Amino acid sequence: MRSLLFIFFIVISASLQFCLVAAEVRNFKWEVGYFFWSPDCIENIVMGINGQFPGPTIRAKVGDTINIELTNKLVTEGVVIHWHGITQSGTPWSDGTASITQCVINPDETFVYSFNVNKAGTHFYHGHYGMQRSAGLYGSLIVELEDGKKEPFHYDGEFNLLLSDWWHKSIHELEVGLSSIPFRWVGEPQSLLINGKGQYNCSLAADYSNSSLGTCDLNQAEWQCKPQVLNVIPNKTYRLRIASATSLSSLNLAIGNHKMLVVEADGNYVQPFAVDDMDIYSGESYSVLITTDQNPSMNYWISIGVRGRLPKTPQGLTILNYLPNDASQLPVSPPPITPSWNDFNHSKSFSNKILALQGSPKPPISAARRIFLLNTQNLFNGYIKWSLNNVSLALPSTPYLGSIKYGLKGAYDDKSPPENFDSDYDIMKPPINPNSTQGNGVYTFALSSTVDVILQNANVLSGNVSEIHPWHLHGHDFWVLGYGEGKFNEKIDVEKFNLKNPPLRNTAVIFPYGWTAIRFVADNPGVWAFHCHIEPHLHMGMGVVFAEGVEHVGQIPNDTLRCGLTAKMLTTGQLP
Amino acid sequence: MRSLLFIFFIVISASLQFCLVAAEVRNFKWEVGYFFWSPDCIENIVMGINGQFPGPTIRAKVGDTINIELTNKLVTEGVVIHWHGITQSGTPWSDGTASITQCVINPDETFVYSFNVNKAGTHFYHGHYGMQRSAGLYGSLIVELEDGKKEPFHYDGEFNLLLSDWWHKSIHELEVGLSSIPFRWVGEPQSLLINGKGQYNCSLAADYSNSSLGTCDLNQAEWQCKPQVLNVIPNKTYRLRIASATSLSSLNLAIGNHKMLVVEADGNYVQPFAVDDMDIYSGESYSVLITTDQNPSMNYWISIGVRGRLPKTPQGLTILNYLPNDASQLPVSPPPITPSWNDFNHSKSFSNKILALQGSPKPPISAARRIFLLNTQNLFNGYIKWSLNNVSLALPSTPYLGSIKYGLKGAYDDKSPPENFDSDYDIMKPPINPNSTQGNGVYTFALSSTVDVILQNANVLSGNVSEIHPWHLHGHDFWVLGYGEGKFNEKIDVEKFNLKNPPLRNTAVIFPYGWTAIRFVADNPGVWAFHCHIEPHLHMGMGVVFAEGVEHVGQIPNDTLRCGLTAKMLTTGQLP
Structure with missing residues (x-):
């Protein structure tokens, strides 16, 4: 028994040593700024990093820790960067979404994004504040397999x-x-x-x-x-x-x-x-x-x-x-x-x-909760907005991660937003009542529960048009269980879900006048944006906010809390 | 004796009542935002207030309190507003200068500027962050005499x-x-x-x-x-x-x-x-x-x-x-x-x-300190800058008012900037050594002491040119003691100072290749910008920072401290 334990110990030590050798800490020092550039041979100003447009490509290996010391050299604008495709497991404050996971980095201030990359893949990063992605704030983020591991395909x-x-x-x-x-x-x-x-x-x-x-x-x-x-x-x-x-x-x-x-x-x-x-x-x-x-x-x-x-x-x-x-x-x-x-x-x-490679993780066979999100174009006080179940997202000035974790009152709508829409809604026609509301409530999930979201497309505000919307989920991959035409019919369409080999994605499209069904496990403590990735659409309110297990989130860095009500909370020195 | 006291009491009460009736609190609710506008018949975006460009005109009377509840509706930019010509006596945190008197107001946040207008005059207000004044953020601020008082001139x-x-x-x-x-x-x-x-x-x-x-x-x-x-x-x-x-x-x-x-x-x-x-x-x-x-x-x-x-x-x-x-x-x-x-x-x-009206306040007959500021155009790391005594102002990320009041280390250069320049400097020629330094040190004055500043103009970086610079002082009026040609000669020129009827101003110009001498009493506890009012010149470093009696400044509103090192200080809950 004792010698067995000894061998076990040797094996564990060796593995640990291997991990320590293999996983690297990759440090980057970036400055975000505007500069003159000619992306399409016409000179303009671009928002880039260290004078480069697009920003530098990050290449890392599974298990690596990425530290990006980001200094904002814009003159009057705040900035954040979202690491698109990285789940930020254990570091939800590094997701880089303004109003959701952190206060923006003000001019001349520095914030260190620090996170682990735990899965190989082709990713990118980009600004997630106002329309700064459109200004040019993006770059590639490639995560390679650990040394010694091989992709299931060959390339030269x-x-x-x-x-x-x-x-x-x-x-x-x-x-x-x-x-x-x-x-x-x-x-x-x-x-x-x-x-x-x-x-x-x-x-x-x-x-x-x-x-x-x-x-x-x-x-x-x-x-x-x-x-x-x-x-x-x-x-x-x-x-x-x-x-x-x-x-x-x-x-x-x-x-x-x-x-x-x-x-x-x-x-x-x-x-x-x-x-x-x-x-x-x-x-x-x-x-x-x-x-x-x-x-x-x-x-x-x-x-x-x-x-x-x-x-x-x-x-x-x-x-x-x-x-x-x-x-x-x-x-x-x-x-x-x-x-x-x-x-x-x-x-x-x-x-x-697009179907999962054989051997990929399969979805749970059922979901604890199913949310329907009707995508409509509406009016709010005369402004054109996009809405989900007639609520257009207006992000709060205090990021959710802090306000939820510390139970701050009044930071956002504490009423959960609607989980469904009127069964009579005719998705083939412009909305009968074109007016929507604004809101910033949160869909809160039991930690580790399985959630289905049915994204339901519809006709826009006027004319006979329905647009494509690619929906992106932060903090998770999800299985795409199916796409369908017209209005989702729970009785019929659930039966047709692909539970055998649905692909895992972080972005899925809804086609005009159609629906897309996704499933994910809410196993990542934090607050996560789920939104149309078309930047003007998000800017017009086309997104929702998901939260799970925020009470399990570790110590949130103060640097991410110094705005809105969390700043006021910090000032009192009374951390709950 | 008793009846005398009673009469005195009556008189005081009546005066107080008069004051209470006369002085008003004027409340404004403003939103700063960009919108489409055609200032010169060509459509563009302007930065304005409540959808108006220029912003609304404020009209008040001497003694009034102005409260402006300012909400930042810009998408990604911070904002502040400076009340140009208002001395902010007792409210130095309302001077509205980014990096000097307050942290900027972040998008979707609200800050209340509250200050007293204690002297009649024609003033204005404008953005004081980056080049937001050039974007259109300005408006008029007119202070009229108290009811019953008359101007020394007539108009219909x-x-x-x-x-x-x-x-x-x-x-x-x-x-x-x-x-x-x-x-x-x-x-x-x-x-x-x-x-x-x-x-x-x-x-x-x-x-x-x-x-x-x-x-x-x-x-x-x-x-x-x-x-x-x-x-x-x-x-x-x-x-x-x-x-x-x-x-x-x-x-x-x-x-x-x-x-x-x-x-x-x-x-x-x-x-x-x-x-x-x-x-x-x-x-x-x-x-x-x-x-x-x-x-x-x-x-x-x-x-x-x-x-x-x-x-x-x-x-x-x-x-x-x-x-x-x-x-x-x-x-x-x-x-x-x-x-x-x-x-x-x-x-x-x-x-x-321009000379003071008879009966206007006269300057003290001498100054406790005389600072010489040589205005030069220089290079810093290859960038063209403006410098004073070879220091180009690079504003710190923590506003001075908080960092000085709370004695925070490392918030700015604690070495006082130079008070003079090389006596050999040839103002008629481009600088021999074109390189300057950057800095953000403070000229600190004994409270209520009298200060002279000699603004010395010079040739620019190349060619035979010297430009006009209108210098504006925050928090004070100053007497313009004289203008002169060429290099200021202390032995001769001081004797020529106009101490009889120099005009009080808050802005004074220096002419090409000339000097301007000003005198003021440093009697307003706070930290005050003194800078060229040409916005690109200030942006290129053409300013200095004055401070006096900061220990006498009252409780600085936390809302103005929530950035940089003062934010960190507030977080610890350890207010000195």
């Missing part, structure tokens, strides 16, 4: 493609438009960017089209907007890590002549499937494998185009460059044509192909 | 003219330019505004000139940029209250055919003198009297034009409209010609005419 090299959209107007002007009577929509973005690079006043593919734009000279282009060419060797397999930080645009990505094998979605393995093109919504990430088995004497297009909205923004383009060809040798054919913006069947077909 | 009516300048670029872009390598100057403003109204794409005086602009149709102009016409009755006397909130421009104001009698400067009576035109620098205010004794069948121009910088901005214009003439009846001659921008003799002549 990888590329990282962070997709975004870009306006020439300032975010302040965009924000004012959304909060004006009459309402002024931000309009379609001027450019699509791949790794922060696009071309507004020229086109790589000008020679193939009747475009009035001139041809971009790849060699002469200003470096800030010169497309990042993907240099590949023939007959190899490459992993493309693709994430969309777009503010508005749903995108479709295609590579001329090459099929893509989808293997990862939002940091979770999926049953590999091949496609010619793929939709990617804001907040989503994917890994696809491509094999460079085409005619090696040629180069090929990589293109992104707009889906889901009548596109007024040109395709974003770059080149898959078969070495040793010259990068400026353009493909023989025009870039792949983006599927028609309103071909939703094409989109649904793609979404329905 | 009054008008209020708040002057400003306006760029079409966002302040964020302007700010970034100032903090870039290579440096990018903001450039001359697109328009001059009178009461927030200007005309960029048309000219009221187009018919008189070879302007390529069309004529503004006074009746058709959009109301936001339609000039405010001054409707007057013949043969009356009017008081024009004029204040300049310009970000950059020094202005000259003239009224066709009418002389102006200057009677007030920065809220202090001056010996009346008549002029055909007057210079007004940013931060200054004046009252002038005009008599409508000209041909009553005609209307007359009121014009403002740029001085001190090669003007690239058209004149700002409006009409003095003799009733019952129609306002659209334009004057027969073109608008008054603004004196040549570099005719500094004209400017000096005007400044030298």
Whole structure:
């Protein structure tokens, strides 16, 4: 017995030692500021990090601790950064959502985001205050497997493609438009960017089209907007890590002549499937494998185009460059044509192909609670808003994490928001009563309980239109149990839920006039945003707040509490 | 004896009652936000108050208490408001200077500015954080005499003219330019505004000139940029209250055919003198009297034009409209010609005419301390800055008022900044060593001591240029003892100080290659900014910080302390 214990001890020690060696603490020192930049060859100011746009790519390994010492060098604006796809288990105050998990970092102040990355995947980070993501505050966050562990697929090299959209107007002007009577929509973005690079006043593919734009000279282009060419060797397999930080645009990505094998979605393995093109919504990430088995004497297009909205923004383009060809040798054919913006069947077909890789965690077979969230566009005091069950989210000035943990009265609506909507509601028509309310109540879940959310889409305020909304959940992955057309019918549709191999995601789309069912386990003590990832939509109230086990949250750093009522609480020195 | 005491009691009671009746508490509820506006007929976003640009005019009487409940409805920016010309005696935390007297008001938070107005005068208020004044955050603040008291001059009516300048670029872009390598100057403003109204794409005086602009149709102009016409009755006397909130421009104001009698400067009576035109620098205010004794069948121009910088901005214009003439009846001659921008003799002549009205408070005959501030343009780490005695002001993240009062270490440079500069310094040439330092030390004065400041102008960084700088002191009026050419010579120039009737001001200009001597009594416990009122210059470090008697400052409201090190201090619950 004693020797057994001894062996056990040796094994544990060795494992611990291995962990200590393998897991690293990665320290970053960042300054957020505005600077002049030409993301699409037109000079503008961007919000970036350490003078870089997009911000620096973080690469880490599972188990690592990331410390980002973030100093706000903006002149008059606060700032936060959300680590999209990181669950922040044990560190809910590092989720970087203004009004929810922390007070914003004021100009000239520094805050240290410190968190563990516990799962491999393709992620990104971005501003989560006002419309600072639209101002350019984003970058890639890649978590690799621990040393010695292998992905369930092979590749010889990888590329990282962070997709975004870009306006020439300032975010302040965009924000004012959304909060004006009459309402002024931000309009379609001027450019699509791949790794922060696009071309507004020229086109790589000008020679193939009747475009009035001139041809971009790849060699002469200003470096800030010169497309990042993907240099590949023939007959190899490459992993493309693709994430969309777009503010508005749903995108479709295609590579001329090459099929893509989808293997990862939002940091979770999926049953590999091949496609010619793929939709990617804001907040989503994917890994696809491509094999460079085409005619090696040629180069090929990589293109992104707009889906889901009548596109007024040109395709974003770059080149898959078969070495040793010259990068400026353009493909023989025009870039792949983006599927028609309103071909939703094409989109649904793609979404329905995404299934969990065999062996992935399965969802609990039932949920303790099922919440229905009707997505409508409404009026509030004459302002156009988005609402869930007729409540448009107006974030409080005291972040929830502190106000809930310390039981502060009056920090937010203490009445739980509605869990359902009128069964008579006709989702196919504009709302009969166009007026909504504003609120900031919280859906509170029993810790470790299973929750279903049925996201129900509907017609917008006027006209016969229903829009796409990609919903992103903080702090959790969820299983996508199914998508459906029309109004969710609990009696029929629950039976059709995919409990066998539903994919785990952190972002799921609702299609026009349809519904999407998700399930998750509320096992992460904290307060978590769940919202449409289209930034203007969130700004117009399209989100809800979830909370669970806040009493189990550890000591919240004071630095995250120095605003609103938690600041007043700290001042009294009376911490509950 | 007893009856005497009784009479005394009666008299005191009656006086108290009078005071109680006369002094009012004036409550305002303001929301600061951005909204669309067309200050110069070109739509843009402005930062205004309660949807108004400029913000509402405050009118109060001497002795009144002003309470402004200010809610920040900006999305991501903090805000403060400075009450320019109000000494904030006893309420230094209400001076509204970010980093000096208070932590900024964060979005969705409310702060109550509460202060007494103890002297009559023409004042204004404006943002004092980043370049928010340039974004449009300003308005008029008029303090009238107590009921029953009379001005030392007569007038039949009054008008209020708040002057400003306006760029079409966002302040964020302007700010970034100032903090870039290579440096990018903001450039001359697109328009001059009178009461927030200007005309960029048309000219009221187009018919008189070879302007390529069309004529503004006074009746058709959009109301936001339609000039405010001054409707007057013949043969009356009017008081024009004029204040300049310009970000950059020094202005000259003239009224066709009418002389102006200057009677007030920065809220202090001056010996009346008549002029055909007057210079007004940013931060200054004046009252002038005009008599409508000209041909009553005609209307007359009121014009403002740029001085001190090669003007690239058209004149700002409006009409003095003799009733019952129609306002659209334009004057027969073109608008008054603004004196040549570099005719500094004209400017000096005007400044030298400003003398205190007989009976005004006189300065102490000597000063306990004399500080020399050499104004130079320098480089700091390659960035262009303005410096005083080679120190460019970099404001700390903890406001001084709290950090000094509570003796917090490390909140600012505890070494007092230099009181003089190298006697060999050649003010006529660019600096030999172009590099400066940054700092945020404080000049601390013995309470109630008399202080002289000699502002010494010099050549800029390169070329043979010296610029105009209007210096504004918070918390005090000062006597302007004299202006001089070249380098101040203590042996000779002190003897020439005007101690007989120097004007009291809160803003004084230094002319190119010249000096200005001011004297004040440091009798207002608090921490006070003293800076060039040109907003980009302050942003580039052109200011110093004065403090006196901070130990006598009353209980500082916690709301002004919730940032930086004072927030940390409050958190510990250990108030010294």
